[in-house]
């Protein structure tokens with residue numbers, strides 16, 4: 001990758017560059033995969049291309065049902081133009097079925113339906129390993145106020161209903177997912193938008209019939225080839241580049 005713009009921020013899976021106009025950024029999807037707060041790392045050929053396409057697909061769908069988000073347009077195989085936002089330092093997690101940390105914490109079998117969707121928050125801080133935090137902390141430390149949190153829960157549940165339906169239509173069960181939320185100001189008026197990405201990196205996706213995992217747990221738990229799993233998700237949703245050779249980085253950069 002030859003950066004031709006000013007780098008604003010580099011995360012584990014994406015890099016942000018200055019955008020062409022004020023208030024915009026270019027979001028570049030890398031092939032890097034990390035798990036367990038980057039204790040496990042790999043470069044997974046083609047992942048960035050798939051996540052760029054998949055995040056475009058979900059964000060565009062959200063726009064079409066009126067859920068505000070940062071996506072403006074896809075620029076190329078690995079980059080999209082987004083609105084610059086001030087990220088709320090929370091990972092907003094929505095769970096429909098027990099899996100991962102909630103299963104462990106509460107001793108639930110993975111796949112157990114939850115009595116209702118559960119929304120929870122982690123404080124975005126890699127040094128601390130993104131600890132789970134209650135609303136009380138969020139408000140006390142000023143990361144968001146009560147009104148913001150009400151809006152964030154409403155956004156998260158709309159995203160949940162949308163994604164649940166989209167995945168169900170292609171035989172995939174949405175177990176849980178994570179979103180990030182950003183602030184934009186329009187004059188004095190502040191609005192919250194869905195930001196970051198929506199992709200199999202940040203969801204748990206199980207095949208409805210077989211229970212096969214089609215998300216980053218394939219990497220976290222060494223269950224097989226991650227690109228194959230993400231390609232299957234993209235194929236079912238009809239967002240896959242028709243020729244899989246196109247996802248080879250040599251053809252993209």
Ligand code: TMP
Pocket residue numbers: 091093099100101102130176177178201202203204
């Ligand atoms: P968890 O069960 O490990 O708490 O994860 C819940 C959901 O949030 C799961 O879909 C994976 C996603 N997630 C992220 O996207 N980033 C993270 O750093 C973590 C811990 C989870």
